[in-house]
Structures are given as C-alpha cells and as structure tokens.
Amino acid sequence: xxxxxxxxxxxxxxxxxxxxxxxxxxxxxxxxxxxxxxxxxxxxxxxxxxxxxxxxxxxxxxxxxxxxxxxxxxxxxxxxxxxxxxxxxxxxxxxxxxxxxxxxxxxxxxxxxxxxxxxxxxxxxxxxxxxxxxxxxxxxxxxxxxxxxxxxxxxxxxxxxxxxxxxxxxxxxxxxxxxxxxxxxxxxxxxxxxxxxxxxxxxxxxxxxxxxxxxxxxxxxxxxxxxxxxxxxxxxxxxxxxxxxxxxxxxxxxxxxxxxxxxxxxxxxxxxxxxxxxxxxxxxxxxxxxxxxxxxxxxxxxxxxxxxxxxxxxxxxxxxxxxxxxxxxxxxxxxxxxxxxxxxxxxxxxxxxxx
Amino acid sequence: xxxxxxxxxxxxxxxxxxxxxxxxxxxxxxxxxxxxxxxxxxxxxxxxxxxxxxxxxxxxxxxxxxxxxxxxxxxxxxxxxxxxxxxxxxxxxxxxxxxxxxxxxxxxxxxxxxxxxxxxxxxxxxxxxxxxxxxxxxxxxxxxxxxxxxxxxxxxxxxxxxxxxxxxxxxxxxxxxxxxxxxxxxxxxxxxxxxxxxxxxxxxxxxxxxxxxxxxxxxxxxxxxxxxxxxxxxxxxxxxxxxxxxxxxxxxxxxxxxxxxxxxxxxxxxxxxxxxxxxxxxxxxxxxxxxxxxxxxxxxxxxxxxxxxxxxxxxxxxxxxxxxxxxxxxxxxxxxxxxxxxxxxxxxxxxxxxx
Numbered sequence: 048x049x050x051x052x053x054x055x056x057x058x059x060x061x062x063x064x065x066x067x068x069x070x071x072x073x074x075x076x077x078x079x080x081x082x083x084x085x086x087x088x089x090x091x092x093x094x095x096x097x098x099x100x101x102x103x104x105x106x107x108x109x110x111x112x113x114x115x116x117x118x119x120x121x122x123x124x125x126x127x128x129x130x131x132x133x134x135x136x137x138x139x140x141x142x143x144x145x146x147x148x149x150x151x152x153x154x155x156x157x158x159x160x161x162x163x164x165x166x167x168x169x170x171x172x173x174x175x176x177x178x179x180x181x182x183x184x185x186x187x188x189x190x191x192x193x194x195x196x197x198x199x200x201x202x203x204x205x206x207x208x209x210x211x212x213x214x215x216x217x218x219x220x221x222x223x224x225x226x227x228x229x230x231x232x233x234x235x236x237x238x239x240x241x242x243x244x245x246x247x248x249x250x251x252x253x254x255x256x257x258x259x260x261x262x263x264x265x266x267x268x269x270x271x272x273x274x275x276x277x278x279x280x281x282x283x284x285x286x287x288x289x290x291x292x293x294x295x296x297x298x299x300x301x302x303x304x305x306x307x308x309x310x311x312x313x314x315x316x317x318x319x320x321x322x323x324x325x326x327x328x329x330x331x332x333x334x335x336x337x338x339x340x341x342x343x344x345x346x347x348x349x350x351x352x353x354x355x356x357x358x359x360x361x362x363x364x365x366x367x368x369x370x371x372x373x374x375x376x377x378x379x380x381x382x383x384x385x386x387x388x389x390x391x392x393x394x395x396x397x398x399x400x401x402x
Numbered sequence: 403x404x405x406x407x408x409x410x411x412x413x414x415x416x417x418x419x420x421x422x423x424x425x426x427x428x429x430x431x432x433x434x435x436x437x438x439x440x441x442x443x444x445x446x447x448x449x450x451x452x453x454x455x456x457x458x459x460x461x462x463x464x465x466x467x468x469x470x471x472x473x474x475x476x477x478x479x480x481x482x483x484x485x486x487x488x489x490x491x492x493x494x495x496x497x498x499x500x501x502x503x504x505x506x507x508x509x510x511x512x513x514x515x516x517x518x519x520x521x522x523x524x525x526x527x528x529x530x531x532x533x534x535x536x537x538x539x540x541x542x543x544x545x546x547x548x549x550x551x552x553x554x555x556x557x558x559x560x561x562x563x564x565x566x567x568x569x570x571x572x573x574x575x576x577x578x579x580x581x582x583x584x585x586x587x588x589x590x591x592x593x594x595x596x597x598x599x600x601x602x603x604x605x606x607x608x609x610x611x612x613x614x615x616x617x618x619x620x621x622x623x624x625x626x627x628x629x630x631x632x633x634x635x636x637x638x639x640x641x642x643x644x645x646x647x648x649x650x651x652x653x654x655x656x657x658x659x660x661x662x663x664x665x666x667x668x669x670x671x672x673x674x675x676x677x678x679x680x681x682x683x684x685x686x687x688x689x690x691x692x693x694x695x696x697x698x699x700x701x702x703x704x705x706x707x708x709x710x711x712x713x714x715x716x717x718x719x720x721x722x723x724x725x726x727x728x729x730x731x732x733x734x735x736x737x738x739x740x741x742x743x744x745x746x747x748x749x750x751x752x753x754x755x756x757x
Contacts, residue, residue: 078551101629102624102627102628102631105624106613106624106625106627106628109613109616109624110609110612110619115616115617119617141621141624143616143619143621146619147617147619150617150618150619151617151618169623169624172623173619173620173621173624175621176620176623177553177620179618238600254465257465258461261470261498262470262474262502262505262506262531263505263506263507264495264532265466265526265528265531265532266497266504266528268524268527268528268531269457269460269461269463269464269496269524269528272457272461273457273458273461276457276458396480
C-alpha cells in the first residue's frame with residue numbers, strides 16, 4: 048500500500064526519468080466569478096496561471112531540446128525581419144524566447160508579457176543576469192490587458208498545449224496579433240496543424256486481461272473500471288511508433304495563423320478516414336501537432352509525431368473503450384469533434400464516433 | 403508551453419508506461435478539525451482515505467507482481483496457521499489479501515476491514531464475484547472503530563508506504579494487533595527494516611549544469627531553484643543500481659513486529675556510516691525497505707532495493723543539495739532522523755546531517 052497524496056499541478060514530462068502521470072486532470076476552476084475583461088478565455092484563468100507559477104514546469108520546457116532549438120532556428124532564419132525591430136513575446140514564462148530574440152535575433156526591443164507574477168519576476172532576473180535589460184522589458188499582466196508603446200514588427204509565442212489546442216492560449220496570440228502586430232508583421236510560429244492515427248494499446252490490453260485471472264481470482268471488474276478511467280479523458284503519453292496501425296492523416300489544419308480569425312478555435316470537427324497498414328487491435332486515436340515557422344526561402348517545423356525526437360508534449364491518445372480487431376487495408380472512419388469545454392474553456396472536450 | 407492542470411491524488415507508478423511524477427506532494431489536510439477518536443493518527447485521515455478511493459491506485463497495487471506474489475507465498479508458507487482459522491485484513495483495499503487468504507490459505511473466515519466506502523463496496527463485489535462471501539466479510543470502517551466477533555488467529559496487512567513508514571499505517575496494524583490478535587497469533591508481515599545507501603544523480607547534475615549555458619544564455623538560476631525543489635521533499639524514484647556509491651546499510655530495524663510497541667514509529671534516528679565503493683559524486687541518500695514473512699522453517703522477504711525486481715514503491719531519495727566528490731573507500735557519515743510530521747502525521751519529515 049503506497050500512495051501519493053494530493054498533487055500540485057504538474058507538467059507533462061517526457062524525459063526518461065520523468066514520465067507523466069497517466070491522466071490529464073481537469074482544472075479545478077475557482078468558484079469565484081471572474082471578470083472576463085477584454086480576454087478571450089476568462090473563467091479558470093486564475094487556476095491556469097497559478098499552475099504556470101511552478102518553476103519545474105518552466106524547467107521542463109527549457110530542457111525540451113526540440114522546442115527550444117526550433118524557436119532558435121526560426122529566430123536565426125528570420126534574423127532579417129527581427130534585427131532592429133520590435134518584438135512581442137506573448138506568455139513569456141521564463142523569458143527564454145524573448146532573450147533568444149534579443150541575443151540571436153538582434154531585436155531592437157522585446158516586450159515579454161507574462162501574467163504570472165513569480166514568472167515575470169524570474170524572467171526579469173534572468174534578463175538582468177544576461178545583461179539584456181536594455182533590450183528586453185518584462186511586462187507583468189495578461190496580454191489582453193497590457194499596453195504597449197507601439198505596434199510590433201514580430202510576435203513570437205510558444206502557446207501550444209497538449210494536442211495543440213489544450214490551454215486555449217492560441218486565442219490570446221490571435222488577440223495580440225489583431226491588436227498589436229503591424230499589418231505585414233511576422234508571426235512565429237506561422238502555421239499549425241493537428242495530425243492523427245489509429246493506435247494499438249497492447250500493454251494496456253494485457254494489463255486489463257490480467258485482472259481476469261489473478262492467482263485464481265476474477266478481478267475483471269477492476270479492468271473494466273481501469274478502461275473506463277482511461278476513456279474518461281484524453282491520455283497524454285508517449286506513443287511508440289510501433290503502436291501506429293495506419294498512416295497518419297491531417298485532422299485539423301489551422302493553416303496560416305496570420306489569416307485564422309480570432310474566435311475560430313472554439314470547435315474543430317472533421318471526418319477522418321484511416322487505412323490500416325497491418326492486422327492489429329485498434330484501441331484509440333492518437334493526436335499530435337506540427338507548427339511551422341516560415342522564413343526567407345526556407346522554413347522550420349516543430350514536429351511532435353511519434354517518430355520524431357521526443358518533446359514534453361508527447362502524444363495524446365483518445366481511447367475508444369474497445370480493442371477492435373482490424374486487418375491490413377481496412378478503412379476506419381471517425382468523426383472527431385474537439386470543443387472548448389463550457390465549464391473550463393482552457394480545456395477541450397473531445398468526442399470520437401467510429402464506424 | 404504545455405502543462406497539466408490540478409491533479410488528483412495519484413499513486414506512485416513503477417511500470418514502464420507509468421513512471422511517477424517526480425514529487426511526492428504533501429497531503430492537503432482538510433481544514434475541518436476531526437475527532438481523533440480511538441485512532442492513532444487522526445488529523446488528515448479524511449484526505450488520506452479519500453486518496454485511496456481512487457481505483458487506479460488499487461489497480462496499480464494489484465499489478466505489482468512482487469507485492470502480490472510475496473503475500474501469496476507467505477499465505478502458502480503459513481497455510482498450517484491460516485487454515486480453518488480467523489484472519490483479519492487491516493486496510494483491505496480491493497480485498498485481494500483477504501481473498502487470497504480465503505482461497506489459498508483456507509481461512510475459516512476473513513474479516514476485511516476497509517475505511518474507504520467505495521473500496522469496501524468494490525471489495526464486497528469482488529468477494530461475491532469470486533464466490534467467497536461465506537468466507538470473507540468486508541467491514542467498512544477504520545480498524546480503530548470496528549468491532550469484531552472475537553480475537554483473531556492471524557493479521558495480514560499491506561501497510562507499507564514509500565520508504566516503509568510514509569502513511570503511518572503501521573500504527574493502525576499495531577493497534578489491531580494489541581486489540582484483536584490472540585497472544586500466539588500470526589502477523590504477516592512479521593518484520594520490517596529500512597535500508598539506505600549513498601547515490602549519485604548524474605542525470606540531474608547534467609540537467610542543472612545545462613542551465614548554465616543554454617544557447618549562450620545563463621539560466622543557472624533555474625538550476626538552483628530546481629535543486630532546491632528536489633531537496634524540499636523526499637523524491638520517490640526508481641534508482642538504477644549503477645547509481646549506488648557504496649554498500650547499503652541497515653538504517654532502521656523495526657525488528658519483530660510482534661514486539662514493536664504501539665506508538666514507537668513516531669521518530670526514527672540513526673547515525674549511518676557508508677563506505678564508498680568507487681569515485682563519484684554523492685548527491686543524496688536512497689532509502690528502501692524489506693519486510694519479512696516468517697513461516698514454518700523458511701521465510702519470504704519482500705524486497706524493494708534497487709537491484710530487486712521493481713515494485714510500485716520504487717526507492718526514495720533524499721537529496722543533499724550538493725554533488726560531493728568522493729573517492730573509493732571514503733567514509734561518509736550521516737545522521738538521519740525520520741519524524742512524523744506535526745502538521746500531517748501521515749507523513750514524515752526526514753532530515754539528514756552529513757559530515
């Protein structure tokens with residue numbers, strides 16, 4: 048008998064030592080009603096921002112090599128558009144992107160906007176430690192409430208959550224784009240899409256079957272409850288490529304983020320058609336994302352698919368509650384809806400209907 | 403940017419797919435004052451029992467092969483003492499030990515006492531599903547409050563927490579022993595001890611050093627905070643044997659549990675002397691435990707050391723906040739105190755002074 052006790056908000060962890068707990072848990076919205084202000088999301092912001100007050104989450108993101116390196120590559124690729132220009136970092140956290148834009152992009156000035164006081168304070172100390180205080184200003188506040196001295200040439204932001212849209216931070220970036228970005232300004236990243244593929248879960252299946260005869264006892268009820276628990280919310284986990292049952296398909300293409308209208312991320316709906324590669328047992332659909340950083344002549348893509356180097360985003364599996372036998376060349380159809388949760392707009396309700 | 407939201411109490415997870423979050427978090431005691439009743443622990447019981455209402459924690463314990471197999475082996479080894487006798491299972495959870503004692507031990511009757519209503523209800527359903535209802539009675543309540551029809555021949559209980567004593571459940575078993583076990587009754591497990599060894603943490607050290615120069619930026623402050631966070635509470639993690647810097651030593655021997663006086667688990671204090679095997683950097687002291695099940699002529703030991711097959715208890719590392727260079731044959735001395743936390747008696751404050 049060994050249990051852990053009530054846990055603080057914890058980041059999804061992708062490194063070898065620190066895999067995540069296997070649930071993504073709902074934010075407990077504070078009961079107090081909160082003025083929506085000019086913001087897009089409103090309720091639950093308090094709990095949301097509080098979670099990002101945990102330094103360990105930022106440490107995890109800082110050592111996500113793929114994440115930081117792609118942003119750095121994008122900054123270098125777009126140096127011509129950043130040098131001696133004004134840059135806005137939306138949701139700056141530790142200030143890493145703002146500092147990289149200043150140091151490697153040669154930005155004239157970066158405004159790093161961060162809503163969490165403890166993080167804004169950390170970012171200020173890091174900016175100072177690195178002697179960048181003439182180039183980087185940390186502004187504490189929500190992007191929707193902050194006043195900037197002028198329009199910006201560049202917006203850089205790392206707004207992506209699990210399965211891309213979890214956290215609903217993209218709306219804040221779109222708001223910033225409409226309010227603060229010059230008409231021909233640069234947006235980093237500049238495109239985004241969600242991909243999907245059917246997956247097996249043979250380890251889970253073996254576990255569940257194991258409860259059917261445990262030293263001569265039938266505990267299959269525990270397996271049924273475990274499966275129900277897995278299905279109750281999207282599971283953030285590292286999906287080994289061998290679990291894929293078919294070619295990944297483009298699920299939702301958000302396209303050019305310059306053109307994506309604010310307010311358009313409330314619901315995504317698509318009918319997906321998968322072709323299976325091999326016989327197996329389809330247990331769920333895995334989702335992940337790519338974001339693109341356009342540049343002068345070439346581009347950078349931050350990929351989070353099962354075959355790419357791991358990131359702290361891992362992949363997200365929506366379990367179907369069955370282990371459906373499929374053959375090579377089968378066609379699987381699924382209607383997928385991702386809809387901002389009414390009770391907590393920082394989260395999405397995902398529903399899948401299969402045929 | 404990807405974070406998880408407020409998490410429910412989660413079990414430490416040892417399987418390949420489900421490593422634990424890297425913090426052991428303090429129980430949030432409910433603010434309501436609670437009658438101590440006849441119990442040993444009292445405050446925080448509400449949060450403690452609530453955490454065990456999560457089925458996933460029990461599913462994790464059920465698929466901890468080492469855990470279940472050792473108890474089953476102990477039941478078989480002691481069949482002569484169990485068959486046609488009265489058995490008490492303290493903190494029965496899913497009822498697995500009670501059912502094994504009935505099915506494989508041939509117990510006359512097993513009283514399975516479980517404080518968590520949802521688990522007592524699950525245990526009842528599993529007992530029924532397995533046709534054991536004439537042999538096993540599930541009693542809902544704290545062991546300190548429950549009335550049994552007579553004295554018991556055997557007490558079986560899985561009370562061990564991280565680093566053995568976390569959760570303070572042993573006191574409930576000692577209370578049950580004094581109140582309900584016949585003078586010559588059998589106690590399973592019958593002995594317990596805590597072991598310790600100095601360990602390296604080279605991956606952590608590399609991570610912390612990495613913040614010193616991240617793409618030309620000095621973020622060492624993040625590393626300092628990360629180390630402080632690691633030190634702030636015991637870390638439950640899987641310690642690879644290669645991280646051991648010296649021979650494990652016996653830290654605290656609780657000895658024969660028949661003889662351990664109730665109330666004696668409030669504080670453990672010892673001066674430990676380690677001899678290092680090889681050069682390295684001592685980052686902390688790892689703790690784990692053995693429990694012994696005495697039997698007719700032979701015995702069973704459930705071991706949770708780094709070299710033994712993994713269990714959901716893993717090991718617990720107390721970080722020292724430094725990476726101290728040591729040479730082969732060095733003597734390391736440490737004064738270790740584990741003391742029940744005043745604010746939450748389900749937890750222990752661990753302090754280590756090194757020389």
